Amino acid sequence: MSRRRTVLHAAAALTAAIALPAARAQSAPFKVGLILPMTGPFASTGKQAEAGAKLWLAQNGAVAAGRRIELILKDDAGVADTTRRIAQELIVNDKVDVLVGFGLTPLALATAPIATQGKTPMVVTAAATSVITAQSPWIVRTSFTLPQVTVPIADWAAKNGVKKAVTFVADYGPGLDAEKFFKSQFLLNHGEMAAEIRSPLRGPDFAPFLQKVADLKPDAVFVFLPSGQGTAFMKQFSERGLDKAGVRLIATGDVTDDDILNEMGDVALGVVTSHHYSAAHPSATNKTFVQAFEAANRFRPNFMAVGAYDGLRVIAKALQATQGKGGGEALLGAMKGQVFESPRGPVLIDAQTRDIVQDVYIRKVERVAALGNQLYNVEFDVQKAVKDPGKAK
Ligand code: PHB
Secondary structure, three states, rough: OOOOHHHHHHHHHHHHHHHHHHHHHHHOOOEEEEEEOOOOOOHHHHHHHHHHHHHHHOOOOEEOOOOOOOOEEOOOOOHHHHHHHHHHHHHOOOOEEEEOOOOOOOHHHHHHHHHHHHOOOEEOOOOHHHHHHHOOOOEEEOOOOHHHHHHHHHHHHHOOOEEEEEEEEEOOOHHHHHHHHHHHHHHHHHEHHHHEEEEEOOOOOOOHHHHHHHHHHOOOOEOOOOOOOOHHHHHHHHHHOOOOOOEEEEEEEEOOOOOOOOHHHHOOOOOOEEOOOOOOOHHHHHHHHHHHHHHHOOOOOHHHHHHHHHHHHHHHHHHHOOOOEEEEEEEHHOOOOOEEEEEOOOEEEEEOOOOEEEEEEEEEEEEEHHOOEEEEEEEEEEEEEEEOOOOOO
């Protein structure tokens, strides 16, 4: 080999050696740490959200801007200390690019400081207390807030013959949000509040609280309970004879959750709720989504599945916007302001609040002949582009 060729070879080898780490970095997997309650009393949230996240990836080849999106799923069993520890490990050991999930408010609140310290975007796909997004500038939310879905049902109730109401909520963040915003909106509409009743989040026995509702004889009881508790509540509501006593049940859609609605049976018929997602939402986007979801899983998607499906969308589009480079600040910037058609309807990630702006529907539980004679939340009214009313002005 001539000396000249040797030099050229050496130069080429050097160039390759310099270029290699950069090329490798570009094609390294993009790591998404998904933390969910996969066991414990809120495991249905984990099951739905995992299925939603995986469906988005499956439909999009798990690739954005040439980088493979790797999902690292961890179970926090719904325990805040565990969520926080897992988040720390995912950032420090696994070097995840983004955190996503958070099945309950206390789990999201416990993790917010970790996202801030780690300068890691944290996409909340489930937890729904208004204040969450204010706990870290790195939080973006694709679920909803309780004030957002509660104000529309308080308006509806006042316009539809409910003069005296009682609130009945789970005693923690989202329940307190629901109680506060139902009360203020209902009073504003000249309604009368008879009582505000709270039941413990864990292991609730609804009977004594429902007896109190029965004694007060309101026109309606407004209920918020987290996803998964609706079936037990509905059973006790009818066993206590509240439906027969003329107390109307109104709620946020967490109570008539698509995950469990069909098993509730006829006691759920006619219940009016407000929420941002129904599996029966009559858009082409949603029909395609539900079909694909049910083909991949043996159950119907609920709002937890949609929150996670959209969460992965927001993450992947942000990665695309950075041409695959990622980086906490750049990803966060590219998440803000995204506008897209979700299975729930049109949505916006508000750049100022990092919270989701979306349509909120009023729905009634009906048996739908066109959907296998099963129970669904059938939308009949809508408030368009609702921002979280819980944000301080
Ligand atoms: C919450 O803890 O923020 C939460 C959980 C389940 C829901 C709604 C809110 O259905």
